[in-house]
Amino acid sequence: MSNCLFCKILSKELPGKIFYEDDLCIAFDDINPQAPVHVLIVPREHIPTLNDLNEGHRDLLGHLCMVVTKIAGMKKIKDPGFRMVINCNPAGGQMVYHLHIHVMGGRQMSWPPG
Ligand code: 5GP
Numbered sequence: 001m002s003n004c005l006f007c008k009i010l011s012k013e014l015p016g017k018i019f020y021e022d023d024l025c026i027a028f029d030d031i032n033p034q035a036p037v038h039v040l041i042v043p044r045e046h047i048p049t050l051n052d053l054n055e056g057h058r059d060l061l062g063h064l065c066m067v068v069t070k071i072a073g074m075k076k077i078k079d080p081g082f083r084m085v086i087n088c089n090p091a092g093g094q095m096v097y098h099l100h101i102h103v104m105g106g107r108q109m110s111w112p113p114g
């Protein structure tokens with residue numbers, strides 16, 4: 001997607017401090033962190049929202065969840081605990097329309113979220 005922010009970070013057209021990457025996804029720190037650890041995991045495939053997933057994405061989603069725990073381990077938040085979030089569409093608070101998982105930790109999370 002030519003005008004997609006995360007596609008531009010994926011293609012290195014825009015800078016991003018990518019600290020993890022594999023054949024299916026990349027991970028980098030959120031530019032506006034909401035917690036001491038705030039990582040975005042972004043699939044290489046341009047999928048706009050959760051609503052655009054299909055059966056063909058089952059393995060990708062499983063992989064992304066495994067990467068969440070891998071990154072939580074790398075960032076030392078696995079044991080104290082952390083939160084993973086996917087925002088979907090305007091009422092869900094989505095701002096960038098390329099599917100991504102937020103991984104947040106390093107502080108006590110509250111519930112319900114805002
Ligand atoms: P959403 O609201 O779509 O779930 O989350 C988008 C996230 O992307 C936000 O937390 C926002 O801070 C982050 N973000 C927006 N632009 C950039 C950018 O250029 N670089 C990085 N690293 N994060 C960004």
Ligand code: ZN
Nearest residue numbers: 004007046098
């Ligand atoms: Zn994209």
